[in-house]
Amino acid sequence: MEFVRIQHIDNPLFAKMHRLMQEVFPPEEVLAYDLWKEPLEDPGIRVFVAVHEGEVVGATEYRYYTDMNVAMTDFTIIGREGLGVGRFLARERQKDLLALAAENGKELYGMFAEIYDPYRVAEHSFGGIKPMDPFVRREVLSHLGYKRTNFTYVHPSWQNDGEAVSGLDLGFMPTNEEQTTLEADLIVTFLKRYYAVLPQKPQAWLDMVKDLESKEMVELLPI
Template identity: 70%
Template sequence: MEYTRITSVADPLFRQVHHLLSEVFPPEEVLEFSLWKEPLEDPGIRVFAAVHDGAVVGTTEYRYYTDWNVAMTDFTIIGREGLGIGRFLAQSRLKDLKKLAAGNGKELFGMFAEIYDPYRVEYAFGGIKPMDPFVRREVLSHLGYKRMDFPYVHPSWQGDGEAVSGLDLCFMPGNEDLGQVKASLVADFLTRYYAVLADKPEAWTSMVEGLKSRDTLSLLPL
């Protein structure tokens, strides 16, 4: 299996990646095909495909922020059972991020991820069993992700200003004994991460302002 970076919408592999996105996630979570041109060309956004026998069988997108020494996992998709794709993507991504952090003279502090909570909201998506929201949540818990102690919403990626709920913002600390993170880091991260979306819902703006008034956020079991 090959871990192949995609940097252009013209790459034939990207159409397969976008197809996987559309199969797995609800519409409000998926950026329209043509709007991927700039993100893919952005050197700070890393989109990789797991390629098996010439076909995309999995994909992940993430980014590393040198000033905070943290990463964000945008998505991880498994497209076929029985190939060990999830572990392959997770390990390949972590090796890449550790290399980026080392180039920054540091050890990776941790990684953010938005994780669906199917215990609160019923989801009718996933495509194949490994992508079922219950399975995904448990796997991410096993990887070391912890839930941040605040009610979370995010702006819809359809750009319509709607608030999307039913997820937790989680963090996988480099040091598994870490029990809390600075709330200011989370507020600053979310502000930069969603700067690309001009239309923000009031619920999101209020949430970020609330974070700015707090000192720390506890990391809870997922």
């Protein structure tokens, strides 16, 4: 299996990756095909696919913020079972991120991820692909070391229609597994940067950010 970076929308592997995203994720979670041009060419956004016998069997997108010394896992897709795709992607991503942090002269502080809560929103079928079942994914992320930030989380829809998407937690995987709190101002800085690309912010998101700005620390709880 190969870990291949995609940096141009005309890469044939991107069409396969985008098709896989549409099969797996709800429509509001998938950025339109043509809107991927700039993100793919952004050196700070890292999009990799797992390629097995010429086919895209998995994908992950993530980014590392040098000023905050944190990463964000945008998504991880396991498109085929029985190949160890999930472990392969997690291992290769972590190696890459640790190298980026080292180049920045630091040890990685941690990594954010939006984590579906199927106990609240049960209708996400994720294309019928069993490894992508939200119950399975939530437990896998817990095993990796992710914790949930203790506040009610929403995010702007990637369809940029001003709608708020709920049913998720904002997760954080601290490098120090004993860490039980996270700086609220770090969360605010991260969220404003991450969603700067979407001009249509729902009021619920604005209210959430305002509430975070009034706090110093946020609890990190088990998933």
